Amino acid sequence: MSDMWINMGPQHPMNHGLWNLKVRVDGEIVVESIPVLGYLHRGVEKLCEKRDYNQIIPLMDRLCYVSSLTWSHAYCISVEEMMGLEVPDRAKYLRVIALELQRVASHLMWLAAFAPDLGMFSAYLYSMREREHFLDMLQWLTGARMNQNYPRIGGVRNDMPAGFPDRCFKELDYFEKKLEQYKQLFDDNKLFRMRTMGVGVLSKEDALDLGVTGPALRGSNCPIDMRTHDPYEVYDELDWEVQVGKEGDVFSRYAVRMGEMRESCRIIRDALKKIPDGPVRVKAPLRPTGQGFRRTEDSRGEALIYVIGQGGESPYRLKIRSPIFAIMRAVPVMLKGTSVADLLAIMGSVDICIGDTDK
Amino acid sequence: MSSWINLYNISYAIGEFLMGIVAAILNFFGQWIGPLSDFADWLMSVNVLNLVAIFIGGAAVMVFVSIINLFIIMWIERKMYGRIHDRRGIMLPGPWKKTHKGTGFLQNLADGMKLIQKELITPKNADKWMYDIAPAIIATTSILAFVAIPFSETFYVANINAGLIFILAILAIAPLAVVLAGWSSNNKFTLIGGLRGAALMLSYEIPLILSVIGVILLSGSLNPIEIVHAQQQTSVLGVENWYIIPLFPAVIVFMVALFAELERLPFDLPEAEAELVEGWLTEYSGMRFGLVFVSKWVRTYAGAALITILFLGGWSGPVLPGELWFIIKSYIVFVIIVWATWSFPRSRIDQIVRIGWNWLIPIAIISIVIAAAFKWVGWF
Amino acid sequence: MAKKKRRLKGWIIQPMRFTLREMRQALWKPSTILYPLEKERDKWEALRENFRGHHEIDWLKCIGCRLCSRVCPNQCITMEDIEVDENYKGPRRSHMSEKKNRIHRPGVDIGRCLFCGNCGEYCPTDAWTQTILVELTEFERDALIYSAEQVKTEGGPSKKLINKILENPKLDVETCIGCKRCFNECPTQCITMIPGPKMRKDKPIEIPEFDYSKCIGCSTCCDVCKPGSLTMEEI
Ligand code: SF4
Ligand code: SF4
Numbered sequence: 001m002s003d004m005w006i007n008m009g010p011q012h013p014m015n016h017g018l019w020n021l022k023v024r025v026d027g028e029i030v031v032e033s034i035p036v037l038g039y040l041h042r043g044v045e046k047l048c049e050k051r052d053y054n055q056i057i058p059l060m061d062r063l064c065y066v067s068s069l070t071w072s073h074a075y076c077i078s079v080e081e082m083m084g085l086e087v088p089d090r091a092k093y094l095r096v097i098a099l100e101l102q103r104v105a106s107h108l109m110w111l112a113a114f115a116p117d118l119g120m121f122s123a124y125l126y127s128m129r130e131r132e133h134f135l136d137m138l139q140w141l142t143g144a145r146m147n148q149n150y151p152r153i154g155g156v157r158n159d160m161p162a163g164f165p166d167r168c169f170k171e172l173d174y175f176e177k178k179l180e181q182y183k184q185l186f187d188d189n190k191l192f193r194m195r196t197m198g199v200g201v202l203s204k205e206d207a208l209d210l211g212v213t214g215p216a217l218r219g220s221n222c223p224i225d226m227r228t229h230d231p232y233e234v235y236d237e238l239d240w241e242v243q244v245g246k247e248g249d250v251f252s253r254y255a256v257r258m259g260e261m262r263e264s265c266r267i268i269r270d271a272l273k274k275i276p277d278g279p280v281r282v283k284a285p286l287r288p289t290g291q292g293f294r295r296t297e298d299s300r301g302e303a304l305i306y307v308i309g310q311g312g313e314s315p316y317r318l319k320i321r322s323p324i325f326a327i328m329r330a331v332p333v334m335l336k337g338t339s340v341a342d343l344l345a346i347m348g349s350v351d352i353c354i355g356d357t358d359k
Numbered sequence: 360m361s362s363w364i365n366l367y368n369i370s371y372a373i374g375e376f377l378m379g380i381v382a383a384i385l386n387f388f389g390q391w392i393g394p395l396s397d398f399a400d401w402l403m404s405v406n407v408l409n410l411v412a413i414f415i416g417g418a419a420v421m422v423f424v425s426i427i428n429l430f431i432i433m434w435i436e437r438k439m440y441g442r443i444h445d446r447r448g449i450m451l452p453g454p455w456k457k458t459h460k461g462t463g464f465l466q467n468l469a470d471g472m473k474l475i476q477k478e479l480i481t482p483k484n485a486d487k488w489m490y491d492i493a494p495a496i497i498a499t500t501s502i503l504a505f506v507a508i509p510f511s512e513t514f515y516v517a518n519i520n521a522g523l524i525f526i527l528a529i530l531a532i533a534p535l536a537v538v539l540a541g542w543s544s545n546n547k548f549t550l551i552g553g554l555r556g557a558a559l560m561l562s563y564e565i566p567l568i569l570s571v572i573g574v575i576l577l578s579g580s581l582n583p584i585e586i587v588h589a590q591q592q593t594s595v596l597g598v599e600n601w602y603i604i605p606l607f608p609a610v611i612v613f614m615v616a617l618f619a620e621l622e623r624l625p626f627d628l629p630e631a632e633a634e635l636v637e638g639w640l641t642e643y644s645g646m647r648f649g650l651v652f653v654s655k656w657v658r659t660y661a662g663a664a665l666i667t668i669l670f671l672g673g674w675s676g677p678v679l680p681g682e683l684w685f686i687i688k689s690y691i692v693f694v695i696i697v698w699a700t701w702s703f704p705r706s707r708i709d710q711i712v713r714i715g716w717n718w719l720i721p722i723a724i725i726s727i728v729i730a731a732a733f734k735w736v737g738w739f
Numbered sequence: 740m741a742k743k744k745r746r747l748k749g750w751i752i753q754p755m756r757f758t759l760r761e762m763r764q765a766l767w768k769p770s771t772i773l774y775p776l777e778k779e780r781d782k783w784e785a786l787r788e789n790f791r792g793h794h795e796i797d798w799l800k801c802i803g804c805r806l807c808s809r810v811c812p813n814q815c816i817t818m819e820d821i822e823v824d825e826n827y828k829g830p831r832r833s834h835m836s837e838k839k840n841r842i843h844r845p846g847v848d849i850g851r852c853l854f855c856g857n858c859g860e861y862c863p864t865d866a867w868t869q870t871i872l873v874e875l876t877e878f879e880r881d882a883l884i885y886s887a888e889q890v891k892t893e894g895g896p897s898k899k900l901i902n903k904i905l906e907n908p909k910l911d912v913e914t915c916i917g918c919k920r921c922f923n924e925c926p927t928q929c930i931t932m933i934p935g936p937k938m939r940k941d942k943p944i945e946i947p948e949f950d951y952s953k954c955i956g957c958s959t960c961c962d963v964c965k966p967g968s969l970t971m972e973e974i
Contacts, residue, residue, distance in 0.1 A: 006547050013633050028551065028708060055812035058855040117633045119624060119705025122758060125444040129770055136786060143789035149855045157860065161788040181757060188753040191625060191703050194710050283905055286973055340551065341707045344634045443758050445765040447773070460773075698762075702754040 003031060006340075010039050014344055016113050017354030021331075021347070028339045035328045040358040048318040053079060053153060053284075056315070060305075061147040063320065063356040067106035067299045068147045069098055069138075071356065074296045076151040077232055078305040079315075082292030083153070083285050091155035092233045093275040097168075098141055098150055099233075100264040100271070104175070105134040106299035107257050107264075110351040114254070117348035118195055123185060130178055133171045140164060155281030165272040172265045179262060186254070196251035200334045200346035203248055210333065211326035214301025215256045216350055220248035226297035238270045253349040260299075287311050300324055300351050322356040366416045366514045374411035378402050413516070417506070420516050424505045425657060428686075432660050432693055433467045433653075439694065440701045471653075477645035482545055485642065489543035494643065494650045496536035501654035504529045504661045509584050511674040511681035521581045526665060527568060530620060530658065534560035537629055541639035552638030555708055556629035559619050562715035563626075567616035569723035570609040573730035574602050574669045587673030601672040605733050609726035610670050612719045614696075617662040619711065621655065623696065625703040626711050633705075663692040783871050791856040793872035794847050794885070797894040800866035802830040803843030804926040804957040806904070807858035807867055815851035816858060818843045819887040829896070830926070843926070847890055849875055850883035861903050863955035868892075900927055904956035906971040908949060912936060914968035917944040921960035921969065929953035930960070 009020035020036040044063065048056050060075040061068035073095060080087060087095075108131040115123030135145045141160055142150035150157050186192050202212065207220040217224055225242045227235040243259035245252025288309045295304040301323025310316040327350055334346050382399035389396030401407065434449070441448020449463030481490060507522035509515035519525055534556050541553015575581060578589035590601050603610055619626040630638025640651060667673060667688045674681030676688075706714070772779055783790075808816035821842050823829075831839055845858075845867075859867040877883050908921075912935060922930045935946035947960070961969040 004547060013636060025551075028555075051812060054810065054857065058812050058853055058857070115704070119627070119631065119633065120703070122440075122444055122701050122761075125446065126761070129445055136782070139790065140786040140788065143791045143856060144854060147853070147855075149857075157856070158789050181760075184753045184757040185702075188748065189703070190750045191706050192754075195704055195707060286906065339707060339709070340634055341628070341631065341705075439762075442765045442769065443762045445761055445769050446771050447769045698758065699751070699755060702758040 002026075008343075009036070014117065014347060015354075016352055017357075019352070019354050019357070021343075023335070023340070023343065025340060028341070030335050030338055030340065030343060033332045033335045033343075035331050037325070037328065037354075037358055040354050042359065044359045045318055045320060049314055049316070052313040053288075053309075053315065056318070057151065057153075058147065058149045061149055063322075063359065064298075064300075064353045065146055065355060066109045066353055067102050069102040069142070069150055070106075070296060070298045070303060072149065073099060073151045074294065074298070074303045074305045075307070075318075076153050077296065078292035078294040078307045079153050079288070079309075080284075080292070081294050082290045082307055082309055083288045084290075085154055085282065085284060087155055088279045088282060089234075089276050090159075090278040091280045093271050094141075094156045094160060094280060095151055096233050096235065096238070096271045097160070097268055097275075098138065098148070098156070100267045101134050101138050101141070102148075103299045104261050104264045105131050105138065107261050108134070110257060110299075114345075114348035114351070117344040118192065120185075120192075126182075126185075130175060133175060137164075137168055137171055140167075152281055152284075154284040155279070157281075159280050168268065168272060172269060176262065176265055179258070179265075182258070186258075193251065195342075195345055196254060196349075197249060198247070199250045199342045200338060200349065201247065201249045202330060202334050206330065206333055207248070210330040212301070212330050213323050213326065214298065215243075215253055215260065216301065216327055216330075218243060219245035219253035219256045219349075221246050221252075226295055226302055230295060232294065232296055234271070235267075237274070238267050240267045240270070250345045250349040257351075287313065295321075298323055298356075300353060300356075301327065303356075320356065320359055322359065324350070324352055324354075324357040328357065366419065366516065367412060370415035370419065371408060371412035374408055374415050375403075378408060378411060417516050420505055420510075420514075421502060423510075424660070425502055425653075428660060429653065429656055430464070430467055432690070433656055434462075434464050435690065435694065436656070436697045437466070438463070439697050443698065443701045471646075471649060474649035475646050479645040479647060480642070482642050484545045486543035486545070489539050490642075491647075493536040493540035493543065494647045496539070497533050498650045498654045498657075500529050500532045500536075501657040501661065504658070505664075507583065508661065508664050508668065509587075509673075510664075510685050512584065514682055515584070518584060519582070522583045523571065523575070523581045523586070523669075526583075526661070527571070530661065531560065531564055533654075533658065537639050540643070541629075544639070544642040546642055548635045548637075549639045549641050552629045552631075552635045552641070556622070556639060558708060558712060559622075559626065559628060562712045563616045563619035563719075566612050566715060566719035566723045567620060569720060570606075570612040570616065570726060571669065572723075573606045573609045573726045576727065576730040576734055577602060577605070583668050583673075587668060587675065590672045591675045599672055599675055601670060603670040606670065606726050606730060608722045608729070610666070612723045612726065613666060613669070614699075615719060616715075617666070618696070618699070619715070621659050621662055623659070624700040625706055627705060628708050628711070631705055659696060660689065660693060663689040663696060666692045787871045790871050791854045791859070791869045793849070793870050793875060794852075794858070794890050795868045795870055795892045796845060796887070796890050797866045797868070798842075798844060798891050799829045799893050799896050800864045801844055801862075802864055802866075802900075802926040804863065804955060804959065805843065805845070806861050806863060806955065806957045807845055809957070810857045810861045812855060812857065813851045813853055815848040816845045817848070819846050821887060844887040844891070846885055846887040848884045850880055863900050863903060863957075865899075900953055900955055902954060902956045902974070904958075905974050906956040906958065907951055907954050907974055908958070908960050908969045909972045910947060910949075911968040911970070912946060914966045915944065915946050916966055916968075917946060918965065919945070920963045920965065921947050924959050924963045926957065926959060927953045927955055 003024050003026050006023050006025055007020060008023060009015045010018050015021065018039040020039070022034040022036060023030050024032040044059065047059060051059065056075060057072045060072040063071040108127045111127040112124045112131070115127070138148060139145045141164060142148040142157065202216065202220050204220045204222050207217050207222060221244060223242045223244045228242055240263045243256045243263060245256045289311045290309060292307045295302050302321070303323060304321035306319040308316045335343055338346065382403050385395045385399035389399060438448040449466035450461050451463055452465040452469050454464060481487060504526050506516045507519050507525045537556035538553045541549040541556065574586060578586040580586055580589065591599055622629055630640055632638070640648060643651065667685060671688050674685040676684035803818065805818045808818055821844055822840055823842055824840065829842065831842060856869060859869055915935065917935070919932060922932055929950040930947045932945040933948045934943035937944045956971070958971050961971055
């Protein structure tokens with residue numbers, strides 16, 4: 001059979017979001033692939049130049065609705081660096097708790113998207129059910145389920161409610177038990193292993209060269225996690241381990257994410273135990289000048305925000321580095337020579353979020 | 360006693376009664392118009408009555424299979440996978456309870472109504488004839504399989520001597536329609552789906568038939584009724600020798616091959632909805648889609664019925680009437696099929712072809728050897 | 740060996756055991772909530788702290804400072820000018836006689852609101868609260884624009900005024916013309932007019948004096964100042 005081009009997108013069950021993957025297939029084998037982005041461009045960076053510093057935080061939430069807190073947090077710590085602001089300890093711990101709750105919720109959303117790609121529709125509903133518990137916790141802590149608008153320049157919006165740790169421990173107990181049981185459904189499942197093992201291999205060198213970050217990089221046996229590599233908040237004081245996968249295939253990316261959920265639970269437990277008393281917010285200077293540049297570990301990879309202030313109400317320029325935008329460059333490398341069915345597993349394992357890719 | 364109360368005889372009696380009324384009316388007018396009496400006589404002749412009886416019996420089975428039974432199995436599946444997903448499943452339309460916690464038994468009817476109202480779209484460059492005929496082939500062949508499936512000793516349409524071959528052959532026609540539909544829709548996704556269907560058929564028809572050979576060896580017949588009769592004899596163990604006990608490997612092979620045959624989830628590659636949109640069904644809309652969708656359930660039920668006949672002793676069982684036993688057993692098989700469907704991810708085409716050739720065929724051959732050994736020892 | 744056994748079980752048994760367990764749990768009590776018919780009101784109540792739902796404005800606390808409309812990222816708050824009678828208990832717009840019977844109160848366009856909670860956060864008097872009401876769907880867009888009356892509640896008067904903006908106005912005495920606009924408009928009425936150093940027609944020009952303990956940093960005075968002699972400065 002001769003080659004043919006297939007447009008997988010912009011409306012296709014494979015792409016979670018609005019983008020297009022052009023693939024040239026020879027029968028079932030992918031010969032060439034071109035990701036086409038830009039269907040969801042909203043001009044966020046430009047919008048930021050018209051709003052004042054506090055009004056940008058809810059806008060940053062909308063970069064990626066699945067892990068919105070990490071983005072507004074990345075923005076906040078960049079601006080704090082620009083201002084040279086030191087955040088109170090309690091606020092740091094609260095941020096870590098909220099971030100990790102968000103990370104688990106985001107990874108569960110990934111599982112809910114990844115499993116139906118492989119045809120396991122049941123797992124979609126299971127992980128959405130688990131995610132509900134984390135959204136409840138986020139709602140109680142931050143006041144909203146999706147776009148939390150929780151971090152503030154100089155702290156967080158509010159202190160945690162009384163009784164939050166106890167209930168949180170209970171939910172974590174439940175979730176950790178469930179996570180152990182998921183092994184039956186995924187890790188032990190022979191068909192799942194067949195679909196994921198040895199598929200979409202990304203070598204360590206390729207991953208580093210192409211700027212891949214996050215679970216996709218850690219799956220390729222490269223223990224770079226911004227939480228330890230360039231520590232922010234209080235991650236270096238807490239008790240947890242970076243998850244690394246050996247093979248660089250879809251299964252190791254899956255294993256890294258599952259391991260990260262477990263580690264996130266550990267971080268939340270530890271942070272809730274160690275959290276000190278004190279204020280949660282300090283006064284931020286108005287109309288700052290300077291440059292702020294911080295990278296954080298989004299649930300998809302390295303989120304970087306570079307902000308320049310020139311003494312106005314709003315920043316002079318704001319630059320967003322989206323992890324998925326960089327990973328898109330590695331997609332043709334991963335897809336070459338795989339079959340159309342594996343394309344699903346590979347793209348699913350990358351956890352695409354077009355919201356922050358197209359900005 | 361029960362030998363004359365079978366579906367055919369009952370239909371014959373009904374047909375005789377109805378035709379008798381018609382003939383009486385014709386005879387009444389025949390007083391004045393001569394040929395009408397002759398026509399009435401012809402109507403009452405054995406051949407015509409035979410034909411009418413077959414029509415009535417076929418209609419009865421059709422009504423049962425494609426309406427009553429179909430609604431029940433669709434309801435079971437949708438409710439059951441709802442529960443597997445920790446959901447409630449369908450619940451709003453239902454004959455018994457109108458609240459939101461009802462049974463939802465009529466949901467499928469409502470869905471069908473909706474599908475009938477939809478526009479039938481034919482793509483501009485599609486091959487119209489092939490495109491139109493593919494769903495019809497699938498629907499007819501699926502229902503036709505029930506001609507040879509006996510629901511009990513007395514409830515069947517036709518007692519065909521090579522019934523088993525007929526069922527397997529008629530179920531194997533559907534993949535042809537899949538290729539037809541995939542090709543004629545003139546869409547890349549349907550094309551890939553259709554060709555995957557062909558590959559699947561090639562690799563899974565063989566284990567399906569090989570796994571049945573053991574049963575044929577043990578029972579010595581191709582007639583489904585004879586196969587059940589053979590299973591009803593008491594074996595050395597003191598119970599009825601259902602073939603699931605000696606031929607357990609064959610049951611597994613048959614089940615797995617059936618999943619591929621029915622395009623159910625672990626092997627539903629021809630319509631892998633995540634990668635190929637809806638596979639070979641992508642371009643179909645309205646009731647064309649509905650027909651195919653419904654005949655998938657009909658075929659699943661045919662598969663469950665086949666397993667019941669071949670391995671689970673058909674309608675044999677104590678106390679309850681045979682038809683009920685048959686339905687209970689086939690529903691249990693159906694529930695297991697549904698349960699397995701929603702537990703596994705979809706496999707890849709090369710992997711399932713490899714499973715088919717590397718695992719299923721050797722196991723099926725082993726089961727044939729087992730059957731031959733049992734036959735040789737003389738236990739069956 | 741054990742691993743091999745586990746691998747063999749993984750073909751069929753393990754995943755089906757998982758689904759069986761889920762099905763057993765869900766058989767009598769699935770965890771879905773039939774949303775419009777059943778609502779988890781206790782959960783909503785339990786998690787209501789910090790929650791940001793529909794808006795409520797306490798008219799007895801609100802001083803009409805329009806800070807909320809300034810910090811709103813989507814500009815969905817409009818201030819309405821409302822006339823009240825003599826006996827109205829809440830804060831007035833001004834203590835000047837001609838504006839004594841007028842109050843400023845915010846109305847919200849829920850269709851544009853993104854429920855960020857900035858309005859409640861920067862409100863100096865805690866007049867702005869957000870309830871747990873989230874079911875705000877309407878069939879028309881216009882129905883989503885809530886007027887000030889529609890979001891009104893009446894709790895009790897507020898004692899505290901917090902400067903959350905952390906800015907205070909500073910006067911440039913040279914350019915002030917003594918027009919009393921700021922005195923008129925200040926929602927907290929923290930301005931008193933005193934005779935200034937400059938003279939006009941042998942009379943000293945009156946200049947504003949700010950009571951910074953009452954100032955909330957809303958910058959209304961700067962906005963109304965025609966010669967631009969008021970600027971906001973950080974505390
Ligand atoms: S910020 Fe508060 S006091 Fe000022 S107008 Fe708004 S609701 Fe009223
Ligand atoms: S919650 Fe709504 S009204 Fe209040 S500031 Fe945010 S967008 Fe504006």
